[in-house]
Amino acid sequence: MTLTVRAMRSQFAASSQLAYILETAHTWALSVQHHIVAANLDQSLLFATLRDPKTSFGFIDRFLVISEAYHVPAIIVFNKADLLRNKELAQFELAKQIYEPIGYTVKLISIEKNTGLDDIQAILKDKTTLLSGHSGVGKSTFINYIFPELKLRTKEVSGWSGKGMHTTTFAEMFDLPFGGKIIDTPGIREMGIVDVSRQELAHYFPEMRAVMGECQFNDCNHLEEPGCAVKDAVNAGIIHHERYLSYLNIRDTIDDKSY
Secondary structure, eight states, X not given: OOEEEXXXXXXXXXXXXXXXXXXXXXXXXXXXXXXXXXOSOSEEEEEEEBSSSBOOHHHHHHHHHHHHHTTOOEEEEEEOGGGXXXXXXXXXXXXXXHHGXXXXXXXXXXXXXXXXXXXXXXXXXXXXXXXXXXXXXXXXXXXXXXXXXXXXXXXXXXXXXXXXXXXXXXXXXXXXXXXXXXXXXXXXXXXXXXXXXXHHHXXXXXXXXXXXXXXXXXXXXXXXXXXXXXXXXXXXXXXXXXXXXXXXXXXXXXXXXGO
């Protein structure tokens, strides 16, 4: 079963309330259900991995756009540090170079080896946090670390696809023994964005938001327009090229006709 999560705004949702469209391959033709899975969030935490399975920067950027749209601070946690080779360690350093200068916390941990987990517990303490990520990145394993008595089901990554297999099938809230709450969500294969127009997308890239007021035209799309401060910042290395490419890729998936 393929699970796609699409984030959307609800007309009655508060700024920290996330609405999801949950789609499954065998029900999409029949119906689409909208679920409010979290409200009054203090922060969102994305579990990512650089292998077994690999989380792409594009997936991370979509998660960050959704968090920015709802004014929910986001944290990126890379798990499975014990599996990383030099190639993946270089990718982690690139992630830090991309995301930390624009305000995001980036952590590297190994739940298997019990390294870096104190930092994550400190981040979660006394906060209400939404946990998200692909299947197989370690969300359920992390919850088992905190609550060993729960013995949540975990599965290995699919050998033939390199992708995680779903274990959590619904959102569930847990009270943390050291203070705070976590909301565990089903593993995500794809993340789409709806109810965000192409024109407003750049507002959810903090580094673009910081300079776009200097664009020559108020309705600048940050493509080929003259006097574009965003393009100037990309060319100057102020905005990372990878992030700008993500902006273009996400923008191409937005259908303003149905917006």
